[in-house]
Amino acid sequence: MTSTTNTKKKLIEVAIPLEAINAASAREKSIRHGHPSTLHLWWARRPLAACRAVLFAQLVDDPSSDLEKFPTHEAQEVERKRLFGIIAELVKWENSTNEEVLERARAEIRKSCGGELPPVYDPFSGGGSIPLEAQRLGLPAYGSDLNPVAVMIGKAMIEIPPKFKDRDPIHPGVKDRQFYRNAEGLAEDVKYYGEWMREKAWERIGHLYPQADLPKHLGGGKATVVAWIWARTVPSPDPAFAGVPVPIASSFLLTPMKGKEAWIEPVVDKATKTIIYKVRHGGTVDELARAKDGTKSGRGANFVCVLSGTAITPEYVKESGRAGRMGQALIAIVAEGKGGRYFVEASADHEAIAFSTKPSWKPETALPADPRNFWTIDYGLTTFGSLFTDRQLVALNTFSDLVEEVRQKAEEDAIASGLSADGVELRAGGTAAKAYSEAISVYLSFLISKLADKGSTICTWDAGPASNKSASGRSARVATVRVTFGRQSLPMTWDFAEVNFFSSSVGALETVLKTLATPIQYFGSSTFQMELTSLGSGAPTR
Structure with a gap:
C-alpha cells in the first residue's frame, strides 16, 4: 500500500503579515467610538483585527499549494505579497464596514473553498469577536458559550442587528435621513427610547x-x-x-x-x-x-x-x-x-x-x-x-421597571409606523413589531x-x-x-x-447610552446571522 501526503497548506501555516496585524490590534485598544467592546463589558475580548486576519489566513490557500499557477518560489512570494496586501487593508479599523475591501477578502476565500463561504463555529465565543468577524467576512457563523452574559452579548452583536438591517427607525421623533444602513435605524431607536426612559425616570426620582x-x-x-x-x-x-x-x-x-x-x-x-x-x-x-x-x-x-x-x-x-x-x-x-x-x-x-x-x-x-x-x-x-x-x-x-414600559411603547410605535402586529417574539424568529420592541429592550437592559x-x-x-x-x-x-x-x-x-x-x-x-448606541450602527453589515445558545440548553443553531 502506498500513502500519499497532502501538501496543501493554508496561508496561516506559512506566513502572515504580523506587523500589520499587530499594529491594527494595538490601535484598536484606543478606539472607543463604535467599537463593540463599548456595547458591554467582557473579559479577555479578542482584538477584532486579529480575528479577521486569522480567519482569512486559515481559509485562504498559501500560493505554494498551487504549483501549476505558482511553480517557483519567486512567483509564490509575489502572490503571497498580494494576499498580505489584502490582509493589511482588511485589518484597518476604518475598513470594518468597507464592502469593497470585505468583498475582495470574500472572493479569495471562495477561490480556496470551492466557490463557497464555509461556516465557522466558535464553541466558547465569549465576547463574540470571532463569530462577529466571521459574519463580517460573509461566513455562516455559529457559536455557543456556557455564560449567559456572553450569549446575550453575542446575540446583541451578531443575531439581532441583521434581522433589522437597513430599516428606518420607528420612533415618532424627527428623522433626519431618508435611508439607514446596516443597524443604524435600530441604533437610533435605542438612543431615542433610552432618552425617553431617562425623562420618565427623572419625573419619578x-x-x-x-x-x-x-x-x-x-x-x-x-x-x-x-x-x-x-x-x-x-x-x-x-x-x-x-x-x-x-x-x-x-x-x-x-x-x-x-x-x-x-x-x-x-x-x-x-x-x-x-x-x-x-x-x-x-x-x-x-x-x-x-x-x-x-x-x-x-x-x-x-x-x-x-x-x-x-x-x-x-x-x-x-x-x-x-x-x-x-x-x-x-x-x-x-x-x-x-x-x-x-x-x-x-x-x-x-x-x-x-x-x-x-x-x-x-x-x-x-x-x-x-x-x-x-x-x-x-x-x-x-x-x-x-x-x-x-x-x-x-x-x-426604576430604570429596570421602565424597560418593560419602553417595550410596550416601542411595540405600539412600531405598529403605528407600519410594522406588522403579528405578535411573534424575537426568540421565535420574529422580525415585526413585537420582536423589534424586544430587540430595543435587550440593548436597554445592557444600559442598566x-x-x-x-x-x-x-x-x-x-x-x-x-x-x-x-x-x-x-x-x-x-x-x-x-x-x-x-x-x-x-x-x-x-x-x-x-x-x-x-x-x-x-x-x-x-x-453611557451614547457608548451603547454607537456600536450598534456598525453591526448587521452581513445578511448572515448567528444565534448563540448556551451549551447547557442545547446545541448551537443558526
Whole structure:
C-alpha cells in the first residue's frame, strides 16, 4: 500500500503579515467610538483585527499549494505579497464596514473553498469577536458559550442587528435621513427610547438628585452634581469617643492637577465630638501627600481615628462591618457648571436626601465565598445588594421597571409606523413589531447593566495626574470615577464615588447610552446571522 501526503497548506501555516496585524490590534485598544467592546463589558475580548486576519489566513490557500499557477518560489512570494496586501487593508479599523475591501477578502476565500463561504463555529465565543468577524467576512457563523452574559452579548452583536438591517427607525421623533444602513435605524431607536426612559425616570426620582450650591468664591449659583464622594465609617475605637463614627478613607485627594489642586480636610471638634469635611484648594506638597493617604496607616485595612489618633485595625474594621456598625459619611461633592468642574463641601441636606429613600427591592443573592476575588465579604458586605447605596438601588430599580414600559411603547410605535402586529417574539424568529420592541429592550437592559458597573459602592474617585499633559505631550485624563469591574474581582473600597445618573458626565445615563448606541450602527453589515445558545440548553443553531 502506498500513502500519499497532502501538501496543501493554508496561508496561516506559512506566513502572515504580523506587523500589520499587530499594529491594527494595538490601535484598536484606543478606539472607543463604535467599537463593540463599548456595547458591554467582557473579559479577555479578542482584538477584532486579529480575528479577521486569522480567519482569512486559515481559509485562504498559501500560493505554494498551487504549483501549476505558482511553480517557483519567486512567483509564490509575489502572490503571497498580494494576499498580505489584502490582509493589511482588511485589518484597518476604518475598513470594518468597507464592502469593497470585505468583498475582495470574500472572493479569495471562495477561490480556496470551492466557490463557497464555509461556516465557522466558535464553541466558547465569549465576547463574540470571532463569530462577529466571521459574519463580517460573509461566513455562516455559529457559536455557543456556557455564560449567559456572553450569549446575550453575542446575540446583541451578531443575531439581532441583521434581522433589522437597513430599516428606518420607528420612533415618532424627527428623522433626519431618508435611508439607514446596516443597524443604524435600530441604533437610533435605542438612543431615542433610552432618552425617553431617562425623562420618565427623572419625573419619578429626580428629586433624589439635587443640584449643588456653589460658594461665592466659585461664582455662586447652582451646578449639576457629577458625583458625591463618600467615606465609609466605623465607631471610634477610643472609649473617650465611643460610638462616634469616624472615616476610614483611603484618600482625601480630589485632584492633584497643578494650579487646580483640591483636597478634603476633616476638621475635628473634640469637645462636641464632631467632624466637618472642608474642601481645600492649593496646598503644600506635604498637605497633598497627607490628603492622598486619607486616614490610612500602612497597607490593608489599617486606619487612624481622626478624633484621637488611635489605631483602627483590620480586625476592628471587619468586626464593625459584620456587626452592621459600618456606615458612610458624605465628605465632598463634585459638580459641573459653565465654569467647568467644581469641588464643593459636603452638604447636610444632600446627605439627608441620599438617606431619605429605600428601595422596594434589593438583590439578596449571596456573593461567592471566594476571599481571593470577593474581598467585601470579610467586612459584612455579603450580598450583591449590599454593594449599592439605597439611592443607587432605587435608581436601578426604576430604570429596570421602565424597560418593560419602553417595550410596550416601542411595540405600539412600531405598529403605528407600519410594522406588522403579528405578535411573534424575537426568540421565535420574529422580525415585526413585537420582536423589534424586544430587540430595543435587550440593548436597554445592557444600559442598566453598564449603569450598575458605574454606580456601586465599589466605584472610587480617581483624582487623576498632577499634570494636564501626558509624557507624549497629549492632554492627560481628567479626574473621574473608576468602574466596579476595573479588574476581575470585587475589592473592598473605603471611600467611593456615587455618580449622578442624571448628569451629562461620567457614569450618567446620557453618557453611557451614547457608548451603547454607537456600536450598534456598525453591526448587521452581513445578511448572515448567528444565534448563540448556551451549551447547557442545547446545541448551537443558526
